[in-house]
Amino acid sequence: MWTNTRVSELLGIRYPIIQGPLGGGYSTTALTAAVSNAGGLGSFGAVTLTAEEILQTVREIAARTDRPFAMNLWVPIAGQDDRRVSPEDLERSARHLRPYFAELGIPPPLPARITQSFPEQVQALLEARPPVFSFVMGIPDAAILREARQRGIRTIGAATTVEEAEALAAAGVDVITASGSDAGGHRGSFLRPVDSSQVGTMSLIPQLASAVRTPVIAAGGIADGRGIAAALALGAEGVQLGTAFLATPESGAPAVHRELLGTPRSRVTRLTRAFSGRHARGIENELMLELEKHPEDLLSFPAQNMLTTPLRRAAAGAGKRSMLALWAGQSAGLARQVPAAQLVETLVRETSEVLHRLGSLV
Numbered sequence: 001m002w003t004n005t006r007v008s009e010l011l012g013i014r015y016p017i018i019q020g021p022l023g024g025g026y027s028t029t030a031l032t033a034a035v036s037n038a039g040g041l042g043s044f045g046a047v048t049l050t051a052e053e054i055l056q057t058v059r060e061i062a063a064r065t066d067r068p069f070a071m072n073l074w075v076p077i078a079g080q081d082d083r084r085v086s087p088e089d090l091e092r093s094a095r096h097l098r099p100y101f102a103e104l105g106i107p108p109p110l111p112a113r114i115t116q117s118f119p120e121q122v123q124a125l126l127e128a129r130p131p132v133f134s135f136v137m138g139i140p141d142a143a144i145l146r147e148a149r150q151r152g153i154r155t156i157g158a159a160t161t162v163e164e165a166e167a168l169a170a171a172g173v174d175v176i177t178a179s180g181s182d183a184g185g186h187r188g189s190f191l192r193p194v195d196s197s198q199v200g201t202m203s204l205i206p207q208l209a210s211a212v213r214t215p216v217i218a219a220g221g222i223a224d225g226r227g228i229a230a231a232l233a234l235g236a237e238g239v240q241l242g243t244a245f246l247a248t249p250e251s252g253a254p255a256v257h258r259e260l261l262g263t264p265r266s267r268v269t270r271l272t273r274a275f276s277g278r279h280a281r282g283i284e285n286e287l288m289l290e291l292e293k294h295p296e297d298l299l300s301f302p303a304q305n306m307l308t309t310p311l312r313r314a315a316a317g318a319g320k321r322s323m324l325a326l327w328a329g330q331s332a333g334l335a336r337q338v339p340a341a342q343l344v345e346t347l348v349r350e351t352s353e354v355l356h357r358l359g360s361l362v
Contacts, residue, residue, distance in 0.1 A: 225350020
């Protein structure tokens with residue numbers, strides 16, 4: 001049976017289907033638990049959470065499900081540890097946003113600490129002992145991975161190139177996610193610049209499967225059973241879907257974002273640094289296109305993210321799609337507006353049907 005893989009065995013799940021961790025407040029404990037209860041691996045994007053919030057979130061998820069689930073963090077990238085931004089840099093970028101701040105009736109943010117402390121976050125995560133710790137943007141220190149193993153926490157690292165997968169395998173992670181350039185949200189490249197790490201999912205999977213012995217999860221542009229079957233055929237032992245679960249009613253995405261997924265307009269996505277300072281894939285809208293007219297004024301992460309976050313939160317409350325970061329992968333047009341548990345059930349059925357049909361052709 002296709003559901004019996006090293007990924008499902010290692011993670012203790014019925015189906016090797018992972019819900020991609022959604023950042024920016026779009027993860028919810030309801031979504032994470034619903035996917036896990038349905039037999040997949042629910043994931044919670046915790047990059048914006050404080051240490052105490054991580055502890056509380058793990059408790060809340062555990063109260064909703066007795067199945068495995070994952071907590072996800074971003075590993076800090078060397079050279080981007082300065083959590084403060086000068087008033088001059090802030091003003092240089094904020095001038096392009098002033099009309100939008102004015103429309104929403106909120107002031108631009110003042111210079112402040114603009115990311116959480118990764119050491120504090122990861123210490124809280126280890127203390128909370130979620131069944132799975134997944135991470136992107138790099139590889140945690142060896143001592144962190146060792147502590148996770150000692151506490152019985154499985155680890156999943158994300159790779160956008162073969163070289164990154166080899167580094168993750170050498171570090172001893174349990175599972176590697178092959179994150180193709182088709183994927184929505186932030187790119188996790190950490191050994192080379194994003195521009196030189198753009199490998200499509202279907203090209204990346206077989207290369208990773210051939211390069212490392214660690215089991216591989218395919219991520220990026222997978223939205224239905226056809227995509228899952230293709231990923232399995234190329235050597236993946238599990239799949240991760242982000243945009244597909246973003247469209248479910250349990251996700252924390254604003255309604256105007258969710259409603260856009262699965263429509264013809266959601267087929268047009270692009271990589272942009274406009275919202276956070278790091279490359280991420282989303283659906284084109286007014287704010288993205290306006291900020292990209294002035295690339296020289298975009299701040300690096302995390303400063304740009306700090307600048308646009310209050311704007312995007314206010315826009316979400318006001319239902320203004322034109323100012324949101326509409327994260328989505330290249331198969332967003334295939335998204336379905338169904339509950340998370342139903343989506344898992346549908347994906348399993350579709351995959352079995354595709355593989356059965358292909359088997360009958362042999």
